[in-house]
Amino acid sequence: MRQTAAQGHDMSDDQALILHHYKESPYAEKVRAFLGYKQLTWRSVITQRIAPKPDLVALTGGYRKVPVLQVGADVFCDTRLILAELARRAPQPSSQALPGHWSEVVGHWVDVNLFGRVVEFTFGQNVDHLPDAFLADRAALRGAPLDREALKKAVPLAEQNLKAQLAWIEIGLSGLHPFINGEHPGPGDFTLYSTLWFARVGRFDFTRFPAIGAWMERLRDFGHGTPTEMSA
Template identity: 40%
Template sequence: MTIVLHHYETSPFSEVLRLALGLKNADYWSVIIPNIAPKPLLTPLTGGYRKTPVLQIDADIYCDTWIAAQAIEALPGPTLYPEPLGRAGDFIAAMAGGPMFFAAVGAAMAPIADKIPDAFWADRAALFGLSRDLVKARAPHSRAQFTAGIARLDDSLAGRDFIGGNTPGYADFALYMLAWFQRRFNPAAPILDPYANVNAWEARVKAIGHGNPHMSDAQDALALAHGATPDLSEAIDAASGFRAGQPVTVATEDPGADKVEGKLLRLSDREIVIRRDDPDAGTVAVHFPRLGQVLRPA
């Protein structure tokens, strides 16, 4: 089994998976991808999924941080869902990746918005409706919302090492990316100075590290998929109205999301898995979470 993380250095959701792989002390290939579309050497694997990161395990491709975390959870090593939080950590992570995330993005990027290339803003405007002017106009509100969230996090960390107690997990990594993103763009990050519990917790999370990445390239990842056999088992929720082998499209709920086409393999309340056949990647199984995806007949 070979694990490949397709990511780029400043991607906050990639940091979540880097830490998850670090917790597992995993060996994996690190493939750096563009931070904007097109991504011509990744598209044969994903079918056009626009977001970052993407996790690959041989010929199984995981699109979305949560579904990738489930694949990482299955690896040997400490769990991403330690007690007492257990799977409740997913709900904390969802908060970090939803309402708090866009405030964190605005707070981090507004001060340097004019230094970020036009091509980046054009890409994010097409996908999310996020423009340079909008980020700058919302800067005071974004900052206020970011610090309001960090203040609650600071309160939550009082008297404990991690958000669930004494052991780190997925919820910590999802929350950590918010502060991490601020420090990536504003290294001194004075906005975080008042929050002593958060600062100490950041150091503990950072110390987990990123496991054992080995630099690789996209062509190697394509060759890996082409030479491997994905899990093509079929299991469809009988009440869903879909059937195994049915041509479908999958897209995130973002206004500018591209549709990924394939044949349906598995469908449940938790995941969508489709089969794709590509001349460069061979046969791959592409995994999506059910939550946040639009599934339609092709």
């Protein structure tokens, strides 16, 4: 009988889950939270936040973003693919999107709309603490300069937009179900959670949104599974 890699069970070395990531990445937090929900054992490789990333790009064939999941000779470079692969390997507890709920719709909305507002807010809030090299790296990625003063000035509007958009999520989470997906979290829960986790990095005040705060605590309580540090 074949065992799955769930509930904290270790895997053979050739099938070990190796996550290349860094602590501050919201995309990486999405995967870490999912690993926690699935109660998985995994190996943690911390990468640099900015280029050059010789070990990572050698592994991926030139892809430099995080997170990257490595399983044996297979490499997964997109959070949707990573979550799908983890769910395939550890089907329980279920993370399948349920019909009649808003998990997939919310996930898409976060990706195309909310995430940009959160990045504007968090970058603007923390810009005085960001090294010049980090801003130059992100400017190169987006193909446009990043000006510290412009980032600061964008914070009030970004915060206003963020509050307006969170108002309808607050209403939805004030209902009968503990998660956006219903009785158990789905992909949209983790997409929204990691984005709002990044807003907390920017010190966004969630006191006006108690249902969102409680929902975030439910997801936070799953932890990050059982990671073991390793070098690249």
